[in-house]
Amino acid sequence: MLQDRSRATRDDGPEHSPVAQAQGASGTGPVISRALQILDAFSAQSPHLSLSELARKAQLPVSTVHRMLGELLTWGALERDDQGRYRIGLRLWELGSLAPRGQGLRERALPYLEDLSLVTRENVQLAVREGTEAVFIERIGGSCAVPTLTRVGGRLAITATGAGLALLAHAPAAVQNDVLERPIIRNTxxxxxxxxRLRGVLAQVRARGYAVSDRQLSLDTLSVAAPVRSPQGEVVAAVSLVVHCSSATPAALADLVLSSARAINRALHMPVS
Amino acid sequence: MLQDRSRATRDDGPEHSPVAQAQGASGTGPVISRALQILDAFSAQSPHLSLSELARKAQLPVSTVHRMLGELLTWGALERDDQGRYRIGLRLWELGSLAPRGQGLRERALPYLEDLSLVTRENVQLAVREGTEAVFIERIGGSCAVPTLTRVGGRLAITATGAGLALLAHAPAAVQNDVLERPIIRNTxxxxxxxxRLRGVLAQVRARGYAVSDRQLSLDTLSVAAPVRSPQGEVVAAVSLVVHCSSATPAALADLVLSSARAINRALHMPVS
Incomplete structure (x- = not known):
C-alpha cells in the first residue's frame, strides 16, 4: 500500500526523481530520498526484508542500501529480526504515534468506537483522507462480524468504501476532480x-449526512459512514460500520454511525488531558 | 520522551556524533542524521513546531532545516497544520504501523486487553522493552479508574512500573546491569x-511469574504485570493492570493479568490472518 505512492519516484530513479530535482544543488535531496526509498520498501505484505530484497524493492545498489542501513538501525528506524532480516523499528512506530492525524485522533475517538462496537457487535472503522486515498487509523473487528479487507495503517479505494465516500464528499473540489478524472477500479x-454517477453519490452523501457502500468493495459487505468534524467544522475523519450485506438496512446503521460521529466531534472539542 | 534518547547526538552536534563518525567518508551520515534530528525534535509535549522552534530543538541552522523540510513534507514524514506549523505526518504513522513490535503485537493482543478491561473496568496496558526503557504500545483507560501517566508511544521508568519490572526481569543480563548501574530516579x-534490592525484586518477579509496582511511580497507583512470550518462549511484551492502590490486592490482580498474558501468548502462536 505504502509502496504504491512511491512507485513514481522509484521508477524514475533517485537521481531523477522530482524531489531530487527540486532540491537542486543542495546535495541533500538524493540522500534523504534514498533513505525514504528504503523505508518505503516495507509493506503490510512484506514486513520483513533481507538486504538483497530491500535493494531490489528500493531499486538501489546493495552497497548503497548497506551503507544507509547502519544509520537507520542505529537510530531505530529499522530493527533486525532473529533471522537477520530487517523490519520497521519500534522507534519509527513511536515517532509515528506522535502524528496528530493518526494516534491523536484515534485516542480521542477510541472510547466511542468501542461503544459502537459493543452495541452493534459489527466491524467499526475510523478513516482519514490522505491525498486521494482513505487511510484506516482504527478498526475494531466484530466477534461474529463479516471479515473485512481493512488493516490499521492500510488504504482502500476512496470511492468504494463508506468511509472513503464520506471523506471524498467533503474534500476540496480539486481532490474530487483528481479522483474522478482517473480510471476507477471495478471491485465488484x-x-x-x-x-x-459518483458525483451524484457525493452530492447525496452531503445531503443525507452519511455515506453508503453497498457491495462496492466486496460482494458480501455493506458499509455506512458518517463524517467527523474538527472544532473548526472541517471534516477530519469518517467513522463507519461494516456489516454483512444482508444483515441490516443502511438507514438503521446510519443513525448509529451518525450519533457515534457526533460523540467524537464533541470529544475533539474537549481540551487534551 | 523521544528526545531523551537523541540528546547525546544533538549535544555533540551532527558532524561529531558517533553515527556521523561511524559513517566515515561515505558522506551520507550527516545528512540522514540531520533529517532524523529534525524528526526527533517532535515529542508528545511539542507535537506542533514552527521552523525556528524546529531549528532550535534540532540544534541545526534554520537554513539547513528549511532545506530538508521540503523533502520531508513532500514524502509526508511531516505535515503543516492550519497555522503553518509542522507536525508528524500521517505517512510516518502509516510506516510506523508496519512495526511488528508495535502495531503487529498490539493488534494481536487488543481483543484480550479489551476483555481484561471489560472484566475489571480498570486501566489495562501493554508494553514492550526498547533498550533500557519500557514503551507503552496500548492502553485502555478504565471508565472510573485511577488516572495514569501512560501515553501510547510513551516511555516510563522500567524499574518503577509493573510492566517495566516484568520486562526487565526477563531482559538479558547486560540490559539489567545497564539499568541498575545508572542512578534511579525517585518518583515517590x-x-x-x-x-x-531491585535485583531481589527481579528474582521475585521471575519466581512468581508476575511483577508488582506498589506506589513506586505515583502515590495513588498500584500495577501488576505479567510477561507475554513469543512462540519461541522469549518475553516480548508485558500486560498490566493499573488500579488505585487501595482498591485491590496484587495477588487477586495477578490471576487476571496472568490469564490475559496466557491468552495473548496463544494468539501469538496463531498464523497471521
Whole structure:
C-alpha cells in the first residue's frame, strides 16, 4: 500500500526523481530520498526484508542500501529480526504515534468506537483522507462480524468504501476532480466507476449526512459512514460500520454511525488531558 | 520522551556524533542524521513546531532545516497544520504501523486487553522493552479508574512500573546491569532505587511469574504485570493492570493479568490472518 505512492519516484530513479530535482544543488535531496526509498520498501505484505530484497524493492545498489542501513538501525528506524532480516523499528512506530492525524485522533475517538462496537457487535472503522486515498487509523473487528479487507495503517479505494465516500464528499473540489478524472477500479459488479454517477453519490452523501457502500468493495459487505468534524467544522475523519450485506438496512446503521460521529466531534472539542 | 534518547547526538552536534563518525567518508551520515534530528525534535509535549522552534530543538541552522523540510513534507514524514506549523505526518504513522513490535503485537493482543478491561473496568496496558526503557504500545483507560501517566508511544521508568519490572526481569543480563548501574530516579517514597534490592525484586518477579509496582511511580497507583512470550518462549511484551492502590490486592490482580498474558501468548502462536 505504502509502496504504491512511491512507485513514481522509484521508477524514475533517485537521481531523477522530482524531489531530487527540486532540491537542486543542495546535495541533500538524493540522500534523504534514498533513505525514504528504503523505508518505503516495507509493506503490510512484506514486513520483513533481507538486504538483497530491500535493494531490489528500493531499486538501489546493495552497497548503497548497506551503507544507509547502519544509520537507520542505529537510530531505530529499522530493527533486525532473529533471522537477520530487517523490519520497521519500534522507534519509527513511536515517532509515528506522535502524528496528530493518526494516534491523536484515534485516542480521542477510541472510547466511542468501542461503544459502537459493543452495541452493534459489527466491524467499526475510523478513516482519514490522505491525498486521494482513505487511510484506516482504527478498526475494531466484530466477534461474529463479516471479515473485512481493512488493516490499521492500510488504504482502500476512496470511492468504494463508506468511509472513503464520506471523506471524498467533503474534500476540496480539486481532490474530487483528481479522483474522478482517473480510471476507477471495478471491485465488484456493484462498484460505481462512472465519474458522473459518483458525483451524484457525493452530492447525496452531503445531503443525507452519511455515506453508503453497498457491495462496492466486496460482494458480501455493506458499509455506512458518517463524517467527523474538527472544532473548526472541517471534516477530519469518517467513522463507519461494516456489516454483512444482508444483515441490516443502511438507514438503521446510519443513525448509529451518525450519533457515534457526533460523540467524537464533541470529544475533539474537549481540551487534551 | 523521544528526545531523551537523541540528546547525546544533538549535544555533540551532527558532524561529531558517533553515527556521523561511524559513517566515515561515505558522506551520507550527516545528512540522514540531520533529517532524523529534525524528526526527533517532535515529542508528545511539542507535537506542533514552527521552523525556528524546529531549528532550535534540532540544534541545526534554520537554513539547513528549511532545506530538508521540503523533502520531508513532500514524502509526508511531516505535515503543516492550519497555522503553518509542522507536525508528524500521517505517512510516518502509516510506516510506523508496519512495526511488528508495535502495531503487529498490539493488534494481536487488543481483543484480550479489551476483555481484561471489560472484566475489571480498570486501566489495562501493554508494553514492550526498547533498550533500557519500557514503551507503552496500548492502553485502555478504565471508565472510573485511577488516572495514569501512560501515553501510547510513551516511555516510563522500567524499574518503577509493573510492566517495566516484568520486562526487565526477563531482559538479558547486560540490559539489567545497564539499568541498575545508572542512578534511579525517585518518583515517590516507595520507589526502589537500590540496585541490590531491585535485583531481589527481579528474582521475585521471575519466581512468581508476575511483577508488582506498589506506589513506586505515583502515590495513588498500584500495577501488576505479567510477561507475554513469543512462540519461541522469549518475553516480548508485558500486560498490566493499573488500579488505585487501595482498591485491590496484587495477588487477586495477578490471576487476571496472568490469564490475559496466557491468552495473548496463544494468539501469538496463531498464523497471521
Amino acid at each position: 459488479p456493484y462498484t460505481i466507476t462512472d465519474a458522473n | 517514597p516507595y520507589t526502589i532505587t537500590d540496585a541490590n
